[in-house]
Amino acid sequence: MEAILVISNLPNRESAEKLAQLLVEQRLAACVNLLAPCTSVYRWQGIVETATEIPVLIKTTLERYPALESAIRANHPYELPEIIAVSLSAGLPAYLEWLKTETTF
Numbered sequence: 001m002e003a004i005l006v007i008s009n010l011p012n013r014e015s016a017e018k019l020a021q022l023l024v025e026q027r028l029a030a031c032v033n034l035l036a037p038c039t040s041v042y043r044w045q046g047i048v049e050t051a052t053e054i055p056v057l058i059k060t061t062l063e064r065y066p067a068l069e070s071a072i073r074a075n076h077p078y079e080l081p082e083i084i085a086v087s088l089s090a091g092l093p094a095y096l097e098w099l100k101t102e103t104t105f
Helices: 013-025 062-075 093-102
Strands: 003-010 031-034 038-044 047-061 084-087
Touching: 003 013, 003 062, 003 093, 013 031, 013 047, 013 062, 047 062, 047 093, 062 084
Parallel strands: none
Antiparallel strands: 003 047, 003 084, 031 047, 038 047
């Protein structure tokens, strides 16, 4: 079992909470942290944009990633949501075991 951290941003707290709830309920994530609002500056369709967003940190496993990505894409309000997965090289063994248990049916 390989633990991963998936990072995304949502446009507001309500949509972030809704997605977090869905991911945990469906056992696609063991935990989702909703962070403080941040300012994002990016180029979209040739125009530099600035937006306030809610970053989310999603703890899951590599095995659950395909279904998690699918759920984010289906429930994210953006046309092209940020979905970045980062492998975890180490972690507290008991926490990683909990993560595995919470993402297993």
